[in-house]
Amino acid sequence: MRSILTILTGIMLVCSAMAENVTALRPAINDAAAQHGVDPVLMEAIIRHESANATSSAARRKNNLAGIMGKRGQRKYESKEACVQDLARLLAKYRTKGRTTVPQIARVYCKSTSHWIKGVNSYMSQIRKGKYGALEQKGSDE
Numbered sequence: 025m026r027s028i029l030t031i032l033t034g035i036m037l038v039c040s041a042m043a044e045n046v047t048a049l050r051p052a053i054n055d056a057a058a059q060h061g062v063d064p065v066l067m068e069a070i071i072r073h074e075s076a077n078a079t080s081s082a083a084r085r086k087n088n089l090a091g092i093m094g095k096r097g098q099r100k101y102e103s104k105e106a107c108v109q110d111l112a113r114l115l116a117k118y119r120t121k122g123r124t125t126v127p128q129i130a131r132v133y134c135k136s137t138s139h140w141i142k143g144v145n146s147y148m149s150q151i152r153k154g155k156y157g158a159l160e161q162k163g164s165d166e
Contacts (some may be wrong), residue, residue, distance in 0.1 A: 036133070044076040046071055046089075047156045052105045054160060056112035062119065065159070067111055069147035070133075073140065078104075091134070 046068065053071070057064035075083035076093035082088040090111040101107040104107040117130070123129050126144050130137040150156065 044065050044156075046061075046075075049089075049104060049108060050160070052108045056109045060112040060116035062115040065148050066144070067115065068110070068151055069144045070111065070150075071108070072147045073143040080117075106166050 050064075050068070053067050054064050056062075057067055066135045071078075071089045074080070075089040078084075078089060080091075082098045083104075084090065085096055085100075087107050088103045089104055089107045092099050092106070092107065092110055099107075099110070102131065103111065108164075118124075118132065120131055123132065126141050127137070128163050130140045130144075151159065
């Protein structure tokens with residue numbers, strides 16, 4: 025029993041550390057979101073859902089945190105920040121076509137829409153409630 029608790033505690037610590045890796049990207053997420061006029065909470069939620077909090081193979085091997093596809097499968101990025109920029113650009117492109125809600129975006133972003141919608145909405149709620157730390161307040165440094 026004690027060894028099971030030790031293993032579970034270890035798993036929880038690793039998952040928590042990975043979740044912090046995404047939180048550390050908030051400055052890049054906020055900058056890209058502001059540059060492209062998209063919601064940074066939506067961006068972070070997509071990243072957390074698509075990459076399992078930066079633990080997925082694509083996140084580790086390709087810096088692809090958002091599951092963004094190219095002609096030959098998942099795109100590879102030079103850095104995680106480059107992927108964040110591409111996600112913001114993609115969401116801005118969707119916005120210009122009138123796709124602004126999670127269900128509207130899901131129709132063109134992924135194959136498993138109901139699972140994706142539920143996952144992204146859940147992460148958005150958790151982010152807004154502060155599960156991964158407080159969000160930056162706009163204008164708080166003035």
